[in-house]
Amino acid sequence: VNVFFRPLEKIAAVMETYPRGIAGFRRYTELLATEADIADTPDAAPAPAFRGEIRFDKVSFAYDGARGVLHEVSLDINPGETVALVGPSGAGKSSLMALLPRFYEPTGGEIRIDGIPIRQMTLASLRSQIGLVSQDVFLFGGTLRANIAYGKLGATEEEIRAAVAHAQLGPLVETLPDGLDTVVGERGVMLSGGQRQRVAIARVFLKNPPILLLDEATSALDRTTEREVQAALSRLAVGRTTLVIAHRLNTVRDADHIVVLEQGRVVERGSHDALIEAKAAYYELAS
Numbered sequence: 659v660n661v662f663f664r665p666l667e668k669i670a671a672v673m674e675t676y677p678r679g680i681a682g683f684r685r686y687t688e689l690l691a692t693e694a695d696i697a698d699t700p701d702a703a704p705a706p707a708f709r710g711e712i713r714f715d716k717v718s719f720a721y722d723g724a725r726g727v728l729h730e731v732s733l734d735i736n737p738g739e740t741v742a743l744v745g746p747s748g749a750g751k752s753s754l755m756a757l758l759p760r761f762y763e764p765t766g767g768e769i770r771i772d773g774i775p776i777r778q779m780t781l782a783s784l785r786s787q788i789g790l791v792s793q794d795v796f797l798f799g800g801t802l803r804a805n806i807a808y809g810k811l812g813a814t815e816e817e818i819r820a821a822v823a824h825a826q827l828g829p830l831v832e833t834l835p836d837g838l839d840t841v842v843g844e845r846g847v848m849l850s851g852g853q854r855q856r857v858a859i860a861r862v863f864l865k866n867p868p869i870l871l872l873d874e875a876t877s878a879l880d881r882t883t884e885r886e887v888q889a890a891l892s893r894l895a896v897g898r899t900t901l902v903i904a905h906r907l908n909t910v911r912d913a914d915h916i917v918v919l920e921q922g923r924v925v926e927r928g929s930h931d932a933l934i935e936a937k938a939a940y941y942e943l944a945s
């Protein structure tokens with residue numbers, strides 16, 4: 659094994675994408691730096707298989723001691739539910755999401771999964787059960803197969819084929835000169851934003867985590883691609899507890915709950931219809 663790849667492998671075991679869109683994870687190097695800061699607590703134990711109940715209990719957070727980014731945010735999400743986070747830019751949506759895999763530590767309050775504080779879980783056992791699809795997908799220079807298989811160490815050919823089908827990458831694979839063995843990324847075929855997102859989706863299908871974090875793309879995909887990505891994401895979310903930073907009306911409509919954040923506080927929550935009816939923060943955002 660190439661020594662250069664070792665740190666990458668270590669992280670590959672716990673994460674399938676480098677979420678550059680998630681707060682503080684805009685560069686891979688930043689991820690390594692943060693990895694060094696946050697470690698297993700002395701009493702950390704491997705988490706059991708999650709049912710996927712997530713509870714944020716008065717969670718506060720600041721990147722530096724000075725300015726609070728989240729203020730006593732509470733959220734209860736039942737297993738299998740989808741919660742859409744909406745709010746203006748800078749409201750703290752990405753930051754809130756980044757706390758769940760413990761990319762950062764809250765400055766107050768507690769986050770529990772199935773009743774267990776995430777601080778008491780080993781990072782590996784926590785992150786191995788959280789899938790992440792963000793706007794910016796990390797592809798390394800290698801074959802498409804390797805880039806997908808990255809979602810699960812030791813994935814079989816059959817599993818990879820199934821993930822390709824679930825993520826609707828089949829048509830792409832057929833057009834590539836060497837199919838799944840085509841080298842992609844800077845050294846080979848450049849994939850479009852929509853194709854890269856589907857690689858991330860395929861990785862998460864392979865990983866099959868009970869919890870899913872989605873950071874929906876704001877960048878314009880063409881309508882067909884957007885629909886395809888959207889369809890693949892909807893299928894991915896089935897049966898998983900999903901927290902999504904939502905930019906599309908369809909996603910918000912389909913969510914079990916919508917949470918509106920403003921300046922680090924939950925200002926409103928409810929269903930699309932109820933929030934439209936209320937004619938307050940969500941109504942303003944949506945119109």
Ligand code: ATP
Nearest residue numbers: 681682721727745746747748749750751752753754
């Ligand atoms: P957007 O919709 O634009 O992504 P958001 O609601 O996701 O916004 P965050 O990205 O969580 O908001 O940002 C919340 C606040 O935290 C902002 O004031 C932002 O400038 C700040 N912030 C985000 N990432 C960092 C970081 N790595 N270090 C310091 N401050 C940060």
